Amino acid sequence: MSVRTDPAPAAALRSASVWSTVSAADTERFISLASTEIPTLSLEVMQQIHAQFPQVVEIFDDHGVSGVLTRIRLALGPFVESVRAAGGPKIAGDGAVRFREAAASLDRCETLPGPALDFMRAVYRFGARVSWRRLTEIADGVGIPPAAMYELAEAGFDYIEALVGEATRDQLSNESLAAGERLRRQCRLVGLLLADQPADLEATAQYAANIGWRLPETVAVAVLNRNENMLLPPALGTGILLDWESEQPRLVVPGSAQAGRADALRQALPGWSGALGPTVPLAQAARSLHWAQTAVGLIAAGALPSRGVLDCAEHTTALLLLPPAELIDDLAAGCLAPLAACRPGQADRLADTLLAWLQTRGGAAEVAARIGVHPQTVRYRMRQLRELWGDALDDHDQRFALELVLRARKLQSPPSPGRPSHDLVTGRQVGVG
Incomplete structure (x- = not known):
């Protein structure tokens, strides 16, 4: 029971x-x-x-x-x-x-x-x-x-x-x-180091010592592009200063330019894009910032690679020739005026041949190898170029100006579908389609 x-x-x-x-x-x-x-x-x-x-x-x-x-x-x-x-x-x-x-x-x-x-x-x-x-x-x-x-x-x-x-x-x-306070102090120190009129060195050194940062002899400045996925400050080494409060975060990287430093910085900043300026004496940190900002602007314009943190030292020619776009355009209008009467395709081919000749000053075979055409084609184009420019091609100053303009045009990003291109001679935008 x-x-x-x-x-x-x-x-x-x-x-x-x-x-x-x-x-x-x-x-x-x-x-x-x-x-x-x-x-x-x-x-x-x-x-x-x-x-x-x-x-x-x-x-x-x-x-x-x-x-x-x-x-x-x-x-x-x-x-x-x-x-x-x-x-x-x-x-x-x-x-x-x-x-x-x-x-x-x-x-x-x-x-x-x-x-x-x-x-x-x-x-x-x-x-x-x-x-x-x-x-x-x-x-x-x-x-x-x-x-x-x-x-x-x-x-x-x-x-x-x-x-x-x-x-x-x-x-x-x-x-x-504590982390927030460290970031605020770093921001303040970065502002002192990058000011157009640098603060008193002794006062800056004292402020740096108060936050545990020793003033180095040389630095490089990096500028980063924010995106919607980067909501938190990047994890960096203790020696790198970070200004997180700027619209574009700024880094002050101490030490001399060493092989692999840019690669190490890129590895520490996965998913970030931006530019690392040249290494300069500490008192000239604002100059490194200028070139980093210039490179970031060219990245935004599509003229420089946008993936990762770009090292300005690897793109010196582009940084020298691309920023003064209006001056280059004015120079091109005069230097390349003989090409104005040519068809667009013909003008591009002649310009490529002229640049290869100016760069090599070699014979038809060497120029042909550089641009991938037959030597006889190079000889034909060079006769055309002589007809267009005449004795100006033998003038040292004229050749320098021509090479400068043609190199700058070559550095400009090639037009993609739906985007405006640039007229070879005037530099003005030309609509597509």
Whole structure:
């Protein structure tokens, strides 16, 4: 014969706190005795923590009180008081928050080295074991059932995790604030270094020393392009200054120009595009910034590669010839005027041949090899060029101007479908289609 059991009372029995069977008088006596022991117990816990974990740094407040000792006292108070809670000890949430709020009143109470979550948890658990031995002795003297103390121990484990969680959140918050302050100070220093009228060197050196940055002899300045995916500052080496507050973030990279430095910077900036200016003496940092900004402008115009961080040292010719576009256009209008009467295709072919000849000053075979045509074609085109320019092709200044203009035209990005191109002679935009 089976007996039907009502599941509801059984569930209620399993969830009931053993502390509900302890008389109020015994509960209060336990709390009173344990609370009286907290100062002595806290001192014992602190001493054993230092013995077990010598890497814990002791920091004292303005009154000379140990930060470790204060934290232990603040942690033990809510733990002992929790046995009064209805339904049994439950202190993981509210108790941990109260502990954090109380600890926040300390001027300097960060006593654990670094953000090591596992280490922090180990210290708390060790302190809990030391405390637990004394609390168990008090409970035995009062007559608290072992099951009630086991329940308190379970609540203690939850409490430890809550303390670790609160401490971790505080630490992350503090680190975030510290990182923001470092960025603000770096921005200020970058502004001093890149100003058109540099600040007093001694004052700049003092400000740099205050944020742990030593003034180098030479620097290179980089300018980055923001995009919608780059919401956080890039992770850079400690020696690189970052101005994150500018519309286009600016970097000051110390040291001389070394092989591979641009590659290393690109690896540190995955997904970013921009330009690294030339290496210059520190006092001329604004000059490196100028060329980096010039290169970024040419990247935006499609005249230079847009992938990754471009090294200006690898694109010197383009940086010299492309920025003064209006001057080049004016020069082209005069130098290339003989091509104005030619058909567009014919003018382009003659210009390519002329540039190859000016670059090589070689014979038909060498020019032909450079532009990929037959030598006889080169001879035919050179006769045409002689008819167009005459003796001007033998003038040194005229040849220099022609090569300058033709090189600049060659550097300009080739027109893509739907985009305007440039007239070879005048430099003006010509609509497509």
